[in-house]
Every structure is written in C-alpha cells, then in structure tokens.
Amino acid sequence: MNKYSVEFILEIRDAAIETIKNSIREFGEDIEIQELPGKGAAKERSLNIHIRTEDPTIVFDICAEFGRIKTVKIH
Amino acid sequence: MITDDALQQGRLQSLMVFEETGMINGTSNSDFGNMSLVYGDTAGALVNRQHFLKKLNIDYRNLVTAEQVHGSRVAQVVVSDRGKGALSYNTALAGVDALLTKDRNLPLAIFSADCLPIFLYDREIPAIGLVHAGWRGTKENIVAKAIDLMKKEFKSKPQDLIAGFGPSIRECCYEVDGEFQKHFTYGLIERKGSYFLDLAGINRKQLVSSGVKERNIFDPGICTFCRKSDFFSFRRQGISCGRMISVIMLR
Numbered sequence: 001m002n003k004y005s006v007e008f009i010l011e012i013r014d015a016a017i018e019t020i021k022n023s024i025r026e027f028g029e030d031i032e033i034q035e036l037p038g039k040g041a042a043k044e045r046s047l048n049i050h051i052r053t054e055d056p057t058i059v060f061d062i063c064a065e066f067g068r069i070k071t072v073k074i075h
Numbered sequence: 076m077i078t079d080d081a082l083q084q085g086r087l088q089s090l091m092v093f094e095e096t097g098m099i100n101g102t103s104n105s106d107f108g109n110m111s112l113v114y115g116d117t118a119g120a121l122v123n124r125q126h127f128l129k130k131l132n133i134d135y136r137n138l139v140t141a142e143q144v145h146g147s148r149v150a151q152v153v154v155s156d157r158g159k160g161a162l163s164y165n166t167a168l169a170g171v172d173a174l175l176t177k178d179r180n181l182p183l184a185i186f187s188a189d190c191l192p193i194f195l196y197d198r199e200i201p202a203i204g205l206v207h208a209g210w211r212g213t214k215e216n217i218v219a220k221a222i223d224l225m226k227k228e229f230k231s232k233p234q235d236l237i238a239g240f241g242p243s244i245r246e247c248c249y250e251v252d253g254e255f256q257k258h259f260t261y262g263l264i265e266r267k268g269s270y271f272l273d274l275a276g277i278n279r280k281q282l283v284s285s286g287v288k289e290r291n292i293f294d295p296g297i298c299t300f301c302r303k304s305d306f307f308s309f310r311r312q313g314i315s316c317g318r319m320i321s322v323i324m325l326r
Binding site for chain 2: 014016020024058062065
C-alpha cells in the first residue's frame, strides 16, 4: 500500500504527458495528470500531477527532469 | 557508413554503424562517460545521456530501454511506450533484450560494455530494431528472434534488412571456458589450448541464416577490450565499469 498521496504542479516546455506518465508509473499508483489552462502565449505548460507513492523523492527527482515543480501537497 | 577512422580522428561523438537519411544510430564512446543507471558511476549518467543524445538531436527523456536480462525476449515498442526506462531502470521494459519499432521519433536504446549491440534497419517498411547480444542471448539466437518478430509484426523481408554491429569484445580477446563447446557448434576459436568466442562472427552467421544478405551486414570490427582509451570493457574493468549507450531512431 502506497503511503503518500502526492500532488504537485509541474511546469514543462516540451515534454509529452505520456512520457512523464511512463517515467513515474513504476513508482506509484492512481496516477492522474491534467493539463491546466495556459496563460496566453506562454511557452510553458502547467500540469497537475497526482500519484500515490511510497517514495515521493524519486517522483520529484524524475519529474524535475521535465520541468519545474511547484505547489507540492503531500498527505 | 562511418568507419573506425572517423572515430579515431575526431574522437567522434558517436560511432554510426551505417548512415541513412531515414534514421539515426550510434554508440557512445567512453569519453561521454557512463550511460547506465545501474552499473558504474551512475550519478552522472542522466547528464551524460543528455549530452551525448543532444548531438544526435534525441531527447534523452524519450528513450525506450530494455531491462537486459541476457535472455532472448524481443519487444515491439510503440509510441505510447515513450520514456520507459529513460530516467530510471525500474521503468525499462521488463525481461527484454531486444527492441523493435516502426514508429518515428521513438528512440530505442541498449547499454553495453562488451556485449554486442546489433542495429537492424528495414528501409522498405520502414522499421528498426536494436538487439543486446551477449553470449547467452547469442546462444538463444536472439537476433533471429528479432528478425522473426519484424517479419511477423512489420512484414519485413530479411533480404531488405540492413544490420550493423556496434563495438563489442572480439575473438582476439574473448577467452572463454572449454565448456562453451556445449553451447556453440561454431564460432569458438582454439589458440594454444585456450578458447576464444567470436560473438560477432556467430551473430553474422545467424543473420545470414535468417535471410539477411552478407553485403547488408556492416561490421566495423571494433574490440572494446583492445581499445582501452575509447570504450568500457566488462572483461577488462569488471562489473562496476561504465556502459556505452547504443541508440537507434527512425526519423
């Protein structure tokens, strides 16, 4: 049973949602990734990511390869 | 085809076994550092991958990699697999030693130190494959299994296939136990009472038996054991040595 419910915003430029999902899939369950409405012509896209995991650190390490992590909530 | 000379002259960033407009392939040399997330100095591996793959215009986060268990299972990879194994070994395709795809812009990678990386390219379909052939995989005829799956899934014809060998330990240096006679009926060379395995030679025969034309097999003949300053070698450096990356992608 995965201990932590982790939710955060990931700001990305050029990555595909499927790729991010494939990268963290093994480290948890109930993965949901939703794209948040963009701000005008901004190149960056914001994703809201949820995962239940034993190891939030590895999820953050991997997601940091795709962009900037913001607004982290861990329950 | 880019030859060994090119590698020697410019410390070429990637050893391309064959050069085609429709796809890109290459193997890093040890100057680029360790590429494995499991063996050797793993701390810098992602940065090393990023640095090397950028030269080939490949996003390191998109790689699809295999678990590499020295078996002979082959997986067909599709675009929804993008990124599996790119950032952690746990997400690599489990139980697999060879990857095939006909999807474009989907980079396949394997990691090796002495094992033989085999690139496969079907210009007609088009489709690509990448095989990790150590002695165990070779014993199980992994390259033939990869070609069988290309025939089945992609309708590839072996006579259309181009095959290329990356750097590996060669028959000059690959000393093995006499017991290997049980595993291989050919490809064992006896010299002064010792046995040497011709991994590339055996795979060449397996390719030809599968219908690949001799003239379509490109073998730069590079030995990872001999070339101390260019490549990592498991036999020379032990299990904790770094690994090179071999990568192939359809454009």
